[in-house]
Ligand SMILES: Nc1nc2c(ncn2[C@@H]2O[C@H](COP(=O)(O)OP(=O)(O)O)[C@@H](O)[C@H]2O)c(=O)[nH]1
């Protein structure tokens with residue numbers, strides 16, 4: 773997809789602030805610092821429309837990016853940021869739940885994992901949650917640029933086996949750093965919206 777006019781629309785801190793246009797939503801889910809905001813910037817070819825941070829856990833809002841009036845990319849707060857207190861983590865958890873449980877517009881969840889690391893306990897909780905929600909989703913193993921090209925496929929399959937042993941969920945490598953594999957992800961998005 774050729775994105776022409778992506779716009780930041782709103783940072784919502786409560787449900788009443790979610791957009792009301794009814795456009796489908798493609799949601800980025802994953803632990804803090806896995807690359808959710810960078811993913812959005814890469815896909816829309818803008819350096820910093822979505823706010824990225826080397827200091828993870830800073831974004832506590834749900835950010836909606838209107839992509840050419842066709843759909844929204846939705847940047848959820850990351851979970852599992854170790855420097856957050858238990859209470860803060862619970863608050864973020866509730867906030868994520870509230871959106872994922874109630875939002876009818878969600879068309880696709882893009883679940884990001886780090887291609888180099890075994891999924892965490894929180895990743896597994898999120899995976900099970902997504903499965904039970906029945907919302908369509910795909911898995912991206914991100915930061916593929918950190919590995920030699922020849923190792924990417926094997927590492928991706930390892931992560932897939934670990935989190936989705938049946939292997940029925942579309943799993944693709946990704947790298948915001950190198951802007952590779954974007955066409956494959958666009959195909960998945962276009963199939964849904
Ligand atoms: N090498 C590499 N670094 C990445 C990639 N994606 C994100 N990062 C870096 O990881 C950090 C966190 O990224 P960010 O998009 O803010 O993560 P978020 O917390 O999930 O939104 C930043 O320093 C990014 O530059 C990637 O594909 N490759």
Ligand SMILES: [Mg+2]
Nearest residue numbers: 808809823824
């Ligand atoms: Mg972010």
